[in-house]
Amino acid sequence: MRTGPNAAADEQSAGGASVAGVGRVAQAEPSVGGRGPLSHRRSASDRRVGLLLLAPAVLALAAVTLFPLAYNLWNSFHVDQLANPSAGNGFSGLQNYRALFNEPGFSADLAHTLFFTAVSVGIEMCLGLAIAVVISKPFKGRGLVRAAILVPWAVPTVVSAMLWKTMVDPQSGFVNYLLGVLHLPGAGIAWSAQTWTSWAVVIVADAWKTTPLVAVILLAGLQTIPGDVYEAAQVDGAGAWRRFRSVTLPLLKPALLVALIFRTLAAFLVFDVVYILTGGGPGSSTETLGYLDWKAFLVNTDFGYGGAVSVSLVVMALVIAFGYTRLVRPSTN
Amino acid sequence: MADVVLSGSTWRTHRGTRQGLRRAGFIAVNVGFVVSALFPFYWILTTSIKTTNELNAGTTGLFPAHQTFVAYRQIFTEFDFLRSLANSVIVAVATTVVTVVLATMASYALARLDIPGKGVVLGFVLLAGFFPILSVVGPLFLVYRHIGFLNSYPGLVLAYLIYTLPLSVWLLTNFFRQIPKELDEAAMVDGASRLQALRRVIVPVAVPSIITAGIISFILAWNDFTFALSFENDPRYFTAPLAIVDLGQSQYQVFYNQIDAAVVVITLPVALLVLLAQRRIMSGLTAGAVK
Numbered sequence: 001m002r003t004g005p006n007a008a009a010d011e012q013s014a015g016g017a018s019v020a021g022v023g024r025v026a027q028a029e030p031s032v033g034g035r036g037p038l039s040h041r042r043s044a045s046d047r048r049v050g051l052l053l054l055a056p057a058v059l060a061l062a063a064v065t066l067f068p069l070a071y072n073l074w075n076s077f078h079v080d081q082l083a084n085p086s087a088g089n090g091f092s093g094l095q096n097y098r099a100l101f102n103e104p105g106f107s108a109d110l111a112h113t114l115f116f117t118a119v120s121v122g123i124e125m126c127l128g129l130a131i132a133v134v135i136s137k138p139f140k141g142r143g144l145v146r147a148a149i150l151v152p153w154a155v156p157t158v159v160s161a162m163l164w165k166t167m168v169d170p171q172s173g174f175v176n177y178l179l180g181v182l183h184l185p186g187a188g189i190a191w192s193a194q195t196w197t198s199w200a201v202v203i204v205a206d207a208w209k210t211t212p213l214v215a216v217i218l219l220a221g222l223q224t225i226p227g228d229v230y231e232a233a234q235v236d237g238a239g240a241w242r243r244f245r246s247v248t249l250p251l252l253k254p255a256l257l258v259a260l261i262f263r264t265l266a267a268f269l270v271f272d273v274v275y276i277l278t279g280g281g282p283g284s285s286t287e288t289l290g291y292l293d294w295k296a297f298l299v300n301t302d303f304g305y306g307g308a309v310s311v312s313l314v315v316m317a318l319v320i321a322f323g324y325t326r327l328v329r330p331s332t333n
Numbered sequence: 334m335a336d337v338v339l340s341g342s343t344w345r346t347h348r349g350t351r352q353g354l355r356r357a358g359f360i361a362v363n364v365g366f367v368v369s370a371l372f373p374f375y376w377i378l379t380t381s382i383k384t385t386n387e388l389n390a391g392t393t394g395l396f397p398a399h400q401t402f403v404a405y406r407q408i409f410t411e412f413d414f415l416r417s418l419a420n421s422v423i424v425a426v427a428t429t430v431v432t433v434v435l436a437t438m439a440s441y442a443l444a445r446l447d448i449p450g451k452g453v454v455l456g457f458v459l460l461a462g463f464f465p466i467l468s469v470v471g472p473l474f475l476v477y478r479h480i481g482f483l484n485s486y487p488g489l490v491l492a493y494l495i496y497t498l499p500l501s502v503w504l505l506t507n508f509f510r511q512i513p514k515e516l517d518e519a520a521m522v523d524g525a526s527r528l529q530a531l532r533r534v535i536v537p538v539a540v541p542s543i544i545t546a547g548i549i550s551f552i553l554a555w556n557d558f559t560f561a562l563s564f565e566n567d568p569r570y571f572t573a574p575l576a577i578v579d580l581g582q583s584q585y586q587v588f589y590n591q592i593d594a595a596v597v598v599i600t601l602p603v604a605l606l607v608l609l610a611q612r613r614i615m616s617g618l619t620a621g622a623v624k
Contacts, residue, residue, distance in 0.1 A: 043447055049527045050446030057439035057498055058454060064473065064495045065464045071472035134362055141363075147611040148367045151374075154603040154614070156556035158574035162596050163373045166380055172589050174376050177392035208373070213618065220619035269465045272558040276578060290467045297471035298563055310468030317465055 069314060075307030082301035096308035105284070105292055106309070113288045116203065117267040123207045124263055125256070128214025133248070135215075136222040153212035161276035164205040195285040198278045202286060206273050210266070214259045221255025222248070261324045265317055289313060374600070381405070381593040388589055404590035405598075408580060414595055416569065417576035421555060421599070424486055424572060428493040428554035433547050435494075436501035437539070441531050443502070444509035445517065455506065462499030469495065470563045477564055484567040492560040497550035504549075504620045508542040509535065545617040548610050552603055573599045 079092045100106040135145055152160065168175045168191040180187035191197040225248065233243045249256075271290035274280060280287035280295075287295075293313060296306030380388070381404055383397045408414040442448060443455055473492060474483070482488030516538070517530040525533065536543070561575040568576070577599070581591035607614060 046446045046527060047448055050442040050448040053438040053442035053446070053531075054448065054454060057435040057502060058457070060435060060491065060494050061458060061461045061498055064469055064492055065461045068469045068472035071475070072468055075472070131366055134359070134366070139359075139363075143611065145363050145367055146615070147608050148370045150607050150611055150614065151604055152370050154552050154556075154607045155600050156558065156574045156603070158556075158558050158577050159596050159600050162577060162592055163377050166377055166589050166593055167373055169587075169589060171391050172380060172383070172388040174392065208369075212370075216615050216618050219615075265463050269467060271467055272562075275562070276558070290465070293465075293467040294470060294559070294563070297474060303471050303475060306471045310465065310471060313465040313468050317463060321460075321463060 069311075072307040072310040072314075075303045076305075076311050078304055080303040080307070082303070092304060096304045097312075099305055100308055100312060105287075106289075108284070109287050109289050109292045112286060113268060113270070113290075116199070116206075116270060116288060117264060119199075120203050120206045120210075120267050121260070121263045123203065124211045124214050125260060127207065127211045128259065129218055129256075131211065131215040132218035132222055133244070136219055149212050149215060151212075152209050153216075155209070157209065157272045158276060160205050160209040161273050164201055164208070165277060168201050192278065193282065195282060198282065198286050202274055202277050205277060206267070206270065209273075210263060214263060217259040217262070218252065218255050221252045221258075224255075225251045257324060261321060264320055264324070268317065268320060269313065289316075374604075377593040377596050380589050381597050383590050385588060385590060389586075404588070404594040408591055408595050408598075412576065412580050412591075413568075414573070414576060414580070414598070417571045417573045418598070420486075420570060421573040424489045424493070425551050425554040427486065427490045428497060429547050429551045431490060432494060432497040432501050432550040433543055436498060436505050436546060437536065437543060438531075440502050440505035440509050441535060443506045445514070446527075455502075458499050458502045461495060462503075464495060466495065466559055470559065474563060483564050484570045486570075488564050489557075489560055489572070492564070493554045493557060496553040496557065500553075500617075501546040501550055504546050504617055505539065505542055507620050508539055512538055541613075542617075545610075545613045548606055548614060549617050552606065552614075555599075555603060 076096050077091060077093065079087050079090050079095075081087050131149060135142060135149070167173050170176050170188070170190050175191075176187050176189065179185070179189075189197060191201050229247055229251070230243060233247050238246065269290050270288050271294055274286060274288055274291055275294070278286040280291050289309065290313070293306055293309040296302050296309055300306075379395075379397050382400045382402065384399055384401050384403070387398055439458075443451060448454075469492070473488075477483045477485075477488050482491070512535060517527075517534055520530040520534045521527070556574065557572070558574045561572040562578075565571055565575060568579075571579070573595070577592060577595045580595055581588035
């Protein structure tokens with residue numbers, strides 16, 4: 001295995017390692033001596049190996065992101081209706097994009113989506129922060145509390161949706177029963193019959209499942225705040241609320257932002273929980289943009305219109321992501 | 334550890350009653366968290382063992398009057414839920430294996446090797462994690478229709494990589510960066526090639542992180558609904574989450590005991606994973622997210 005000058009170098013480094021405790025550093029020495037053509041050859045072969053190692057993952061990801069994006073772009077400027085082959089596959093200019101603005105579906109669903117995003121993300125951030133603050137300090141049974149809180153995140157959306165569908169079922173559910181026992185109004189509500197109650201169920205199911213992720217991210221953020229910062233604030237006479245406002249919140253800003261970006265994008269693109277709980281109903285009053293996109297593709301099989309919705313979704317997702325990073329940049333400097 | 338170790342000595346010097354009150358409040362809040370996280374599970378568990386008659390009669394209390402496992406038997410005999418479960422296991426395991434292999438290779442290259450455009454590639458991988466899933470469905474559907482990937486396992490596995498690869502690559506790249514460079518260099522000085530160094534030296538060190546990436550990937554693949562709904566319309570290829578939506582529905586009523594029996598069954602594996610690997614999952618989810 002060992003040939004030529006390398007063998008000598010090995011011998012040397014092995015000796016160095018056994019003599020001194022700084023063996024790691026010593027090992028780097030011999031190869032410095034051999035720089036020039038040899039290290040050049042090494043970096044060229046590294047590059048080749050690197051590309052080979054990288055290619056499968058990058059190609060696979062491109063196949064499920066960049067390729068669909070390009071295909072959607074193409075389709076959005078063409079007629080492509082599976083159910084209506086006689087319409088052909090011709091170039092259609094901006095027709096599909098014009099349909100976004102002219103047909104009622106898109107703008108109404110955009111409004112629904114913004115409403116859902118604002119309310120659910122708002123609730124999740126507040127609750128997540130509260131949970132993170134409470135479980136950040138060590139106490140007996142904390143592992144159990146953490147695991148219990150993490151379970152809702154880990155279950156499939158089908159589970160969180162079906163679970164809340166069961167909970168609010170007027171007949172066999174728990175919520176209406178509880179309202180009745182407490183003599184509160186609403187014991188007879190059929191939650192899926194009205195728009196606002198349908199939204200309430202969707203939002204509760206979504207918040208229940210995703211608040212844990214927010215809590216986990218914020219918890220990690222809290223743990224990067226050194227304890228002596230709090231002690232210093234306490235010595236200065238800052239009360240608990242004051243410490244939270246002027247120490248915790250500012251130092252937690254990066255983590256808050258990460259959680260906010262994660263949640264906003266996911267909520268903006270919501271589909272499955274809506275599909276399972278309301279099917280977009282009653283009527284189309286809880287339909288979101290993600291739902292509209294799915295319906296265009298797989299119910300109406302109109303890939304031109306669906307392409308236009310998809311492209312607009314990607315653009316809006318990018319705007320949200322960049323908007324947030326802009327938002328934070330000036331203040332971190 | 335008998336006491337709540339909030340901030341130790343400073344706490345104990347305060348007045349006792351106030352401290353006791355705060356402690357009671359603290360415990361109450363924690364109990365509140367746990368109950369709101371877990372009570373819905375209790376409810377589906379009890380619903381799944383209720384008789385259809387009891388469900389139709391309406392809720393009268395917290396405990397089922399009669400317990401029966403009929404619903405569990407029905408989902409396996411009348412609906413072939415076992416097949417859907419098997420599909421889910423196959424697809425989730427395959428996705429996990431493919432993800433772990435691809436992510437390990439890519440992350441090593443990103444963390445260690447001098448490749449032009451590395452930053453752009455890493456940025457692309459991370460951005461792919463935010464890519465709108467729904468926009469992917471249409472184009473993949475059209476392609477899958479032509480290459481026979483509808484109603485198939487590979488079609489789902491490929492699509493699931495959009496869930497699993499970004500997080501895994503991010504997690505492992507961060508981890509590989511923390512391994513001292515001298516480790517692989519020493520192996521290479523000993524005559525190992527780059528790939529041998531990766532396989533024999535780096536991978537063994539990285540096993541804990543690779544397992545974390547694997548667990549999270551499994552959960553994400555196991556939980557998918559959207560892609561299965563879009564690409565599988567033959568019940569023989571339904572994954573468990575997709576099967577649940579069709580299950581327990583008749584023209585006249587919804588059989589919540591059957592639905593919830595299935596819900597209990599698919600919740601068990603992930604609940605178990607979380608209980609066993611809570612720390613691992615938490616650190617994996619936040620790796621690099623907060624620095």
